[in-house]
Amino acid sequence: xxxxxxxxxxxxxxxxxxxxxxxxxxxxxxxxxxxxxxxxxxxxxxxxxxxxxxxxxxxxxxxxxxxxxxxxxxxxxxxxxxxxxxxxxxxxxxxxxxxxxxxxxxxxxxxxxxxxxxxxxxxxxxxxxxxxxxxxxxxxxxxxxxxxxxxxxxxxxxxxxxxxxxxxxxxxxxxxxxxxxxxxxxxxxxxxxxxxxxxxxxxxxxxxxxxxxxxxxxxxxxxxxxxxxxxxxxxxxxxxxxxxxxxxxxxxxxxxxxxxxxxxxxxxxxxxxxxxxxxxxxxxxxxxxxxx
Numbered sequence: 001x002x003x004x005x006x007x008x009x010x011x012x013x014x015x016x017x018x019x020x021x022x023x024x025x026x027x028x029x030x031x032x033x034x035x036x037x038x039x040x041x042x043x044x045x046x047x048x049x050x051x052x053x054x055x056x057x058x059x060x061x062x063x064x065x066x067x068x069x070x071x072x073x074x075x076x077x078x079x080x081x082x083x084x085x086x087x088x089x090x091x092x093x094x095x096x097x098x099x100x101x102x103x104x105x106x107x108x109x110x111x112x113x114x115x116x117x118x119x120x121x122x123x124x125x126x127x128x129x130x131x132x133x134x135x136x137x138x139x140x141x142x143x144x145x146x147x148x149x150x151x152x153x154x155x156x157x158x159x160x161x162x163x164x165x166x167x168x169x170x171x172x173x174x175x176x177x178x179x180x181x182x183x184x185x186x187x188x189x190x191x192x193x194x195x196x197x198x199x200x201x202x203x204x205x206x207x208x209x210x211x212x213x214x215x216x217x218x219x220x221x222x223x224x225x226x227x228x229x230x231x232x233x234x235x236x237x238x239x240x241x242x243x244x245x246x247x248x249x250x251x252x253x254x255x256x257x258x259x260x261x262x263x264x265x266x267x268x269x270x271x272x273x274x275x276x277x278x279x280x281x282x283x284x285x286x287x288x289x290x291x292x
Contacts, residue, residue, distance in 0.1 A: 001053065005069075006043045007201035007208065014039060016047055028052040041199045041210065042068040042156055060099055062158075067199055067210055069156055072102040074148070074209070076161035076170065079121060080112040086124075088162055090232075090273035093132075096160070097231035098223060103132050104151055108166035111138040127267045131233055139169035152207040159209060171202065171209065220281045228281060232274055234266065250278060 004024070008015035016024045028039055029051045039045070039055060046054035058068045073096045077089055089105070096103045105128060110118055118136075125134055133151070137144040148170065159167040201208040223231075229249055230236055235257050239247060243254025249271075260266040 001046050001048055003044065003046055005201070006039060006041050006045060006052075008198070009039075009041055009200075010198050014052060016045060016052065024049075026050070026052050040066055040068040041201055042070060044069065060101060062099060065158060065160070065199055065210065067158060070099075070101050070158050070210075071155040072104055072151075073158045073160050074104045074106055074152075076106045076108055076159060076165045076167045078109050078162065078165040079107055079118075080109055082162060082164050084121065085162075086269040087273045087276055089128075090270065091277060092160060094223070094228065094231045094277055095220075097233065098227070105132050105134045106148065106161075106170070107134065107136045108170065109138055110136050110143065111141050124267060124269065127270065137170070139166055139173040142173055145170070145173055149204060152204050152209055155207045156201070157207060157209045220277070221284060223277075223281050225278065225281055228274070228278055232270075234270070235274070248278070250275065 002018050004016040004018040006014050007017050007023075012027065014026050014028065016026055018024070024047065026047055027050075032039060032052075032055070037055060039052065040061070043058065044056040045052045046056075060070055061068050062070065073092075075089070075092050075096065077084055084107070093103055105125075107121070107125070113121065122136070128134055135144050135147050135151075137148065139145075159170070161167055199210055201210050225248070226246075229239065229247075235249060238256045238260060239249075241256035242249070242252070244252050247255050247257075249255050249257040257266065257271065261268060261271045
């Protein structure tokens with residue numbers, strides 16, 4: 001019996017890599033199907049020469065992307081083509097935080113901005129750098145790609161972000177042998193086309209990166225109004241100063257978060273995004289919401 005990690009799933013066949021770097025193509029025992037357990041890329045398993053026999057407990061379990069045991073998410077944001085969106089950034093961060101996974105923010109295509117545009121963007125992103133690492137890069141100029149490669153060491157990483165943000169381009173620039181297919185941005189739709197067809201862990205030094213199918217929609221069915229404030233970690237750090245213990249930071253008097261927004265300590269865009277997400281979750285029918 002051997003122990004390894006699932007690194008690829010295609011057509012019901014699982015590729016498992018052991019501690020010595022050997023790869024095996026296997027199917028799970030029927031007992032997994034009988035127990036309604038679906039194995040995922042990232043799972044740590046026991047296996048023999050024929051089958052996967054045991055699944056170890058997961059540290060975390062994501063549905064979209066369909067992966068488990070993730071250490072951190074490399075959240076890729078295009079600064080242009082498609083244009084950068086603070087709302088989209090905060091929506092992704094909220095979902096990542098709700099799964100208790102670390103976030104690394106990567107800003108791509110910086111070569112498309114003028115010096116003044118980049119300076120303005122960095123000024124606002126400096127707020128996020130208080131809470132998350134932020135890396136500025138370009139697959140064309142290859143600026144800071146070494147920083148991305150360094151931060152993936154000894155980690156199970158997931159590349160996430162809007163379609164067309166340049167996730168596959170980053171992987172190609174870091175390792176040209178991968179030759180992951182990319183498509184031009186659709187001018188009509190304002191977003192890229194889906195180019196990745198399956199979830200796979202790709203080896204990079206001592207770590208792995210998962211290039212996952214692109215996101216076009218962000219869904220909040222699993223979030224509740226009561227929990228959103230915990231996933232804005234900057235708000236949570238100040239919430240003990242609010243007049244009410246369960247302050248939602250929306251309507252209550254004596255809200256410390258609203259005070260800090262007025263002072264400019266919390267950037268206005270961040271708070272507006274919080275309200276937008278709050279209202280979006282509020283609009284979801286209660287039967288589709290459940291506590292985490």
